[in-house]
Amino acid sequence: MAGCGEFDLIRQYLTGLGADRGDVTYGVGDDAAITCPPASMPAVLALDTLVAGVHFPQDLPAAAVGYRALAVNLSDMAAMGATPAWALLGLTLPASDADWVAAFAGGLDRLARLNNVAVVGGDITRGPLTISLQITGFSPAPLRRDGARPGDRVWVSGRPGDAAGGLEVWQSAHRQTPRWQGLVRAFAEPRPRIALGQALRGIASAVIDVSDGVLADAGHIAEASQVALQLESTALQPSARLRAWAGAAAGQDLTLAGGDDYELLFTAPDEAGPVIGQVAGQTRTPVRCIGRVVRGAGVDWGGQNADAAARGGYRHFD
Ligand SMILES: Nc1ncnc2c1ncn2[C@@H]1O[C@H](COP(=O)(O)OP(=O)(O)O)[C@@H](O)[C@H]1O
Ligand SMILES: Cc1ncc(C[n+]2csc(CCOP(=O)(O)OP(=O)(O)O)c2C)c(N)n1
């Protein structure tokens, strides 16, 4: 790709991505970005890395890769009840492919603008295709995963399992089949639940985003909060479209342990039920009550200990 060295790529495709924010004094172009954090507001910081072949198929369209790189980080902001502000982008590319970078930047830019996030800097290197994105947000009262109490109800947004089903569709001969495009979109374009996360401040006792699978991430709340989560089998059934794709049994497994959902799993006191219903309406986010918090440890699903099943959740080194 003639004329497309590192600095050309940065100048042409990676400068000024996302929203124009008044609190960015200096973005791309110097050794570091300069921003102005709001006075005495807690900052919330996260970083997630996507590796080709591990977090997304090598041949996923570049725009979807850019979108997902930000979406998974926005999901961490959502789980903390934070408002995202600034992102740093670490891009490792096997070759200087200007078309790929342009499409990648387009997908990232679209979601960044929708969420008022400015990409203020980053780094670009040669190597196996990998995207690392660091995000900073702010929250007057960040939510955590360690506050679940016995008696609380457990809730989840959206339809866990659809994204893992969508990845299966993409990796099959049915990638383009119109009938399965809803599942493919659930994987390629997850909708980070930023509005829901912010609205849950002062309501939820614990929140986590579901990246590894519902059972595995429920286990993280249980462990951090030193409680047990009892999940109802009837409330965690595969969606109709996932059942149509995968069948009942495999659809159930994907729902519990597929991962890649980027939905919010949260707990809240029993009496918060009506206000959670209002929040769901106001933020236009489907939420369902899927169980309750009790004394003890671990996760149980439909009366069975789900710790073994949760190990089906994604682990990089097992
Ligand atoms: N290389 C690392 N160095 C320091 N902290 C890390 C590292 N990797 C992960 N963590 C921290 O471990 C915690 C769990 O990380 P992770 O499982 O990736 O969370 P999430 O699913 O929310 O992305 C987070 O607080 C994260 O910041
Ligand atoms: C090609 C491909 N294979 C498998 C998966 C499934 N997968 C890979 S990583 C992962 C879990 C989430 O990744 P992780 O790095 O643990 O994210 P984090 O919890 O840090 O947000 C899942 C479900 C995928 N997304 N893409």
Ligand SMILES: [Mg+2]
């Ligand atoms: Mg992570």
